[in-house]
Amino acid sequence: MFTPPVSPSSGLVDTAPAVSVREIFRRFWPETRPFRRWLWVSFLLAALAPLIDVVAVWLFMVLIDDVLAPRNFHLFYVIGLAYVGITLAMGLVSFFDRYLSTWVAERFVLDLRTRLFTHLHGLSVSYFERRRLGDVLSRLTGDIAAIETLVLSGVANAVSNSFTLILFTGALFYLSWELAVVSLVVVPIFWLLARKFSRLIKQATREKRRRSGSITAVAEESLSNIALVQAYGQQRQEIGRFHQENVGSFNAEIAATKLRALFTPLVDLLELAGVLLVIGFGTWELAHGRITMGGLLAFLAFLSQLYRPVRAFGRLGNSVYAASASAERIIELLEERPTVREHAQPKSLDHARGVIVFDGVTFRYPGASQDALTDLTFTAYPGQMLALVGASGSGKSTLGKLLLRFYAPGAGTIRLDGHDLRQLALRSLRQNIAVVMQETLVLDSTIRENILWGRPDADYEDMVRAARAADAHAFISSLPDGYDTRVGQHGRLLSGGQRQRIALARAMIRDASILLMDEPTTGLDAASSERIVTVLRRLMAGRTTIVVSHNLLTVREASQILVMDHGRVTERGTHDELIARNGRYARMYRLHQPEPVVHYVEPQVL
Numbered sequence: 001m002f003t004p005p006v007s008p009s010s011g012l013v014d015t016a017p018a019v020s021v022r023e024i025f026r027r028f029w030p031e032t033r034p035f036r037r038w039l040w041v042s043f044l045l046a047a048l049a050p051l052i053d054v055v056a057v058w059l060f061m062v063l064i065d066d067v068l069a070p071r072n073f074h075l076f077y078v079i080g081l082a083y084v085g086i087t088l089a090m091g092l093v094s095f096f097d098r099y100l101s102t103w104v105a106e107r108f109v110l111d112l113r114t115r116l117f118t119h120l121h122g123l124s125v126s127y128f129e130r131r132r133l134g135d136v137l138s139r140l141t142g143d144i145a146a147i148e149t150l151v152l153s154g155v156a157n158a159v160s161n162s163f164t165l166i167l168f169t170g171a172l173f174y175l176s177w178e179l180a181v182v183s184l185v186v187v188p189i190f191w192l193l194a195r196k197f198s199r200l201i202k203q204a205t206r207e208k209r210r211r212s213g214s215i216t217a218v219a220e221e222s223l224s225n226i227a228l229v230q231a232y233g234q235q236r237q238e239i240g241r242f243h244q245e246n247v248g249s250f251n252a253e254i255a256a257t258k259l260r261a262l263f264t265p266l267v268d269l270l271e272l273a274g275v276l277l278v279i280g281f282g283t284w285e286l287a288h289g290r291i292t293m294g295g296l297l298a299f300l301a302f303l304s305q306l307y308r309p310v311r312a313f314g315r316l317g318n319s320v321y322a323a324s325a326s327a328e329r330i331i332e333l334l335e336e337r338p339t340v341r342e343h344a345q346p347k348s349l350d351h352a353r354g355v356i357v358f359d360g361v362t363f364r365y366p367g368a369s370q371d372a373l374t375d376l377t378f379t380a381y382p383g384q385m386l387a388l389v390g391a392s393g394s395g396k397s398t399l400g401k402l403l404l405r406f407y408a409p410g411a412g413t414i415r416l417d418g419h420d421l422r423q424l425a426l427r428s429l430r431q432n433i434a435v436v437m438q439e440t441l442v443l444d445s446t447i448r449e450n451i452l453w454g455r456p457d458a459d460y461e462d463m464v465r466a467a468r469a470a471d472a473h474a475f476i477s478s479l480p481d482g483y484d485t486r487v488g489q490h491g492r493l494l495s496g497g498q499r500q501r502i503a504l505a506r507a508m509i510r511d512a513s514i515l516l517m518d519e520p521t522t523g524l525d526a527a528s529s530e531r532i533v534t535v536l537r538r539l540m541a542g543r544t545t546i547v548v549s550h551n552l553l554t555v556r557e558a559s560q561i562l563v564m565d566h567g568r569v570t571e572r573g574t575h576d577e578l579i580a581r582n583g584r585y586a587r588m589y590r591l592h593q594p595e596p597v598v599h600y601v602e603p604q605v606l
Contacts, residue, residue: 017332021150021320024327027334028151031112032104039104039152043159045097050164050309052090054171059083061298101156105148113144116333124338125406126366134217139329142212146326154320161309161316168309175298197259204256205325211249218242339366340408346425352432353417354513354544356380356403361412363402372398374567376412378560382513385545387555389588390564396548398567400516403546404430416514434507436517442491442499447476448483450502454510466509472501515545520554552589561585 032039063079117140128136172180222229222238229238361376373395380386388396401407402414405421414421421429434454442450451463458466463483467473475498479485491499500520507515537557549555556575563571563578563585571578571585578585 017328019324019328019331021324024147024150024324024331027331028112028147028327031115032108032152034111035104035107038100042097042100042104042156045093045100046156046160047163048093049090049097049160050167052086052093053164054167056083056086056090057171057298057301059086060301064297101153105152108152109145109148112147113140116140116144116330119334119336122338123336124340125401126339127336130366132217132221134220135214136333137220138212138216139326139333143326143329146323147330150320150323150327154316154323157312157316161312164309197262200259204252204259208249208252208256208325210329211245211252214245215242215249218245340405340426342426343423346428347419347423348425348428349417349419349432350428352513354380354382354432355415355417356514356544356546357413357415358399359413359415361402361409361414363398363407363409365398365407371410371567373402373409376567376569378562378569378572380544380546380560382544383540383542384559385540385547385555385557387558387561388546388548388564389550389552389555389561389585392550393566394564395567396564397518400435400518400546400548403514403516404433404435432512433514433516434510434512436500436503436507436515436520442487442494442502444487444489446481446484446486447479447502450487451483451505451509454506454508458509462509463505466505467501469508470501470504472498472505475501513543515540515543517545518548519550520547552585563588 059079059082062075120136120140169180172183218238218241222242229235357379358376361373362371363373364371376395376399378386388399390396398407402409403421405426408422416424416429416432443453448463451466452458454466455462464473467476467483476483476485485493487494487499487502491502494502504520507517547555547558555561558575561571561573561575561578562569563583565584571581571583573581575589579589
């Protein structure tokens with residue numbers, strides 16, 4: 001009857017697996033342990049508030065029966081002072097309750113968000129290659145906050161409302177048990193109504209949270225590639241995608257709002273029916289002298305206060321089921337495990353020599369139909385340069401991902417200084433490798449901070465020396481703020497060649513035993529490329545260097561060149577050996593040779 005008109009099958013982000021409320025509490029209640037003593041204080045304050053309300057209503061009955069009805073004003077001043085004291089007490093309880101509950105709630109969100117962010121950094125690179133980053137960011141922000149509503153605010157409200165129900169129900173039965181029984185007739189109907197609506201609201205909210213992830217995913221993907229979008233004139237298509245996901249979120253929100261809006265008047269009708277029953281029966285009791293006027297008015301006041309927590313429990317049920325939709329999305333993230341796991345007792349290498357051995361390594365990306373590498377075998381020694389060349393998709397960059405243990409080989413072994421990489425601590429392994437990625441990665445910070453990422457404890461002289469070696473110092477010095485110049489998001493305030501030089505400086509300052517370079521001269525002109533190659537000759541002294549490159553002019557001096565084709569090594573040897581063999585490498589090299597310059601000579605007229 002009230003099923004939300006939403007379609008969970010559409011959208012960019014899949015729906016997270018359903019989880020029971022009990023399981024959600026089991027997963028997240030331990031997160032409250034660091035500040036649980038303050039949580040109990042907050043619960044105590046939440047219980048004091050209804051107790052003060054009971055005293056205030058009871059004084060109202062005394063005011064009617066002992067002051068106004070007999071027109072005895074001697075007690076008026078005492079009751080007035082009592083009301084002042086009650087108001088001050090309620091103000092203090094309310095202040096400390098709100099302050100403490102907010103502090104506990106925000107600390108809970110802070111710790112849980114940090115825990116999730118830490119967990120995400122522990123996942124393998126493959127996870128982020130197959131998931132939409134915008135959806136992950138949506139879970140890290142909005143969904144985390146919703147869990148607090150379920151685990152903390154929900155529990156605090158339940159405690160406060162429970163005490164209100166107990167105290168006010170006790171007061172009702174104390175005043176007139178007959179009236180109390182009549183007033184509680186509508187409670188079971190109210191509970192069944194709230195239960196029905198809560199489940200429907202959860203369905204709509206689950207769809208809305210999923211759509212929120214889709215909206216963020218589309219926005220992040222589109223805006224991060226704004227230059228490509230505008231260059232190809234795809235603004236209208238991207239706006240259409242964004243609008244489509246927003247329409248889904250709109251429909252889900254309208255469905256949930258319709259349910260909430262329908263729930264409120266139905267509850268009002270039930271509450272009115274209960275009050276009318278009490279007034280009718282109470283008038284009968286008053287006429288027969290079985291209750292005083294003050295008692296009847298106090299009973300009605302208690303009853304109005306009693307329906308408030310009953311109504312609040314209904315809203316709380318709706319909030320709990322709605323928040324559980326967000327909790328399901330967080331649990332799905334926390335259930336993710338890295339595909340590459342560290343050894344139970346990993347070994348540590350302080351400073352590796354750099355002997356790298358690939359022994360029969362075969363690897364296939366998850367979901368791929370064929371191997372990216374097949375039976376790859378080679379050895380790279382310190383002071384030597386190993387070059388990987390071949391067409392795009394031949395498996396060259398995959399080798400670097402395996403060496404960094406972003407992925408694990410399906411067969412074969414990779415060893416560093418005789419140690420299987422699977423036995424080494426990931427941090428120890430990666431500290432011995434300096435990397436220059438094919439996609440130049442820089443952070444939205446200063447040039448200084450970007451270079452020092454390679455070695456945070458390096459001093460200014462080391463940084464400048466690395467920048468000079470990377471042919472970056474000159475252009476950095478020409479910038480208004482020098483090394484303190486911010487590079488913008490993804491380094492967009494710099495040219496491609498400038499970003500590449502900063503990435504090279506970051507690799508150089510690391511002083512690692514192994515250099516892994518994926519297209520190290522990307523974005524550089526011919527003159528700069530030649531200068532970088534000259535620098536790399538000095539940098540490679542005593543280190544193991546692996547270079548992935550399409551530009552064969554940069555790998556001529558390699559100690560060993562592997563020619564890759566569809567994941568296999570088809571040729572290997574030095575540059576001269578491969579040229580003499582006149583095979584695939586020789587043909588590729590001739591394509592990279594600059595064409596001879598032909599000067600046009602204007603014919604002379606005889």
